[in-house]
Amino acid sequence: MEGPLPMPYRADAASTELTAGGGASAPALIDNDDELAACVAALGAEVGIDTEFIRVRTFFPIPALYQLAGDGGVALVDAQAKANFDALRATLLDPERTKVVHACSEDLEVIERHLGVRPRNLVDTQLAHAFLGEDFSASYARLVKHYLDLDLDKHETRSDWLQRPLSARQLAYAREDAAYLLPIWSHQRHALEEKGRLDWFREDMASVMDQQADTPDTWYRTLKGARRLGGGELAALRSLVRWRENEVRRRDMPRAHLVRDDQLVAMARQPVLEIADVGRLLSRRATRRYGKTIVYLHRRGREDPNPPPSLPAGLTRRDGETITELRDVARREAAGLGIAPELLARKRELETDYRHYREHGSLPPRYEGWRGNVLGAVFREILAAR
DSSP: OOSSOSOOEEEOTTSSOEEEOSOTTSOSSBOSHHHHHHHHHTTOSEEEEEEEEEOSSOSSOEEEEEEEEETTEEEEEETTSSOOOHHHHHHHHOTTSEEEESSHHHHHHHHHHHHOOOOSSEEEHHHHHHTTSSOTTOOHHHHHHHHHOOOOOOTTTTOOTTSSSOOHHHHHHHHHHHHTHHHHHHHHHHHHHHHTOHHHHHHHHHHHHHOOOOOTTTGGGGSTTGGGOOHHHHHHHHHHHHHHHHHHHHHTOOHHHHOOHHHHHHHHHOSSOOHHHHHHHSOHHHHHHHHHHHHHHHHHHHTOSSOOOOOOOOOOHHHHHHHHHHHHHHHHHHHHHTSOTHHHHOHHHHHHHHHHHHHHSSOOGGGGSHHIIIIIHHHHHHHHHO
16 A cells, blocks of 8 residues: 555653644545555554444444554554455464453454454453552553553543544544553563563463353353252253343344343243243233243253253352362462452352362362462362361
């Protein structure tokens, strides 16, 4: 592409102002593949990435905008453009280029849904900060203040990002949200290296990227109250949840707009489900539309010759005391290291670790790395004594 690269906005190191440097011909939004290819070529070895999307009445996020930061400045890419986005997809998959995000879970979902890829060599500034201080869920604005001593105005967080054209305020906010990712990561990387924790962070970052999302066949395990169901009840819940998960994906609608979790659990508890039972839980309209299907799927679940195994039962008081002891030890260790306690002492994870030890006589695989060096010996001592 001839002429200025479409990345005109640069972050001023002493303020939150983004100054124009690419000429008046550079577009506010990149909306074609030629400009996108020129943009990503100018990014450099490290790429800051943020996304804007809408998710109010849909199951899947609707991508609106990609914000890209690199050597050439900051660029905004219209995710609604009629483009193939191959240059962006290739950048995200390039293992030689570091992709820097903040609080990556929603960004990953948008990217996977829209572009069909999972980025390689990704770092999350929120997670990195947890290894350097006690704040596990620090906001982007807080990190900008902490590392760069700048104040951001988060005035457009609930904007309609699908409107075109975007307002000047929306454009300014979108640029800000990516402009400081690389400077933050530069500070964090050096601090992690100095403290000998860069490998710790990379280990946890790899774990984040390896996490597998629940599927329509496994989502029933996540519902509140599922642990108290057994046998045919749990099989009925699995059958109903599988239907709902497939249906909300097919119709692209929020789960609660179809059937709520508590309604599904209440149905699963019924030995026999009739249309009248459905009508007491759902609206008249929903009962007319889904009642027969729900009754049929409930019966199929109840009659399933291969019901799912019962979910782990609740813990005893003595179990709870052991987990509390583990948690107290982990919190003290985190405080001594100056890291976020959630990295070591989240209750749900410790419960899972405890159950694993009870079943296998050993700590789970997540203690094969840095956690094992920090807590492995004392945890095994506590658990062996029980």
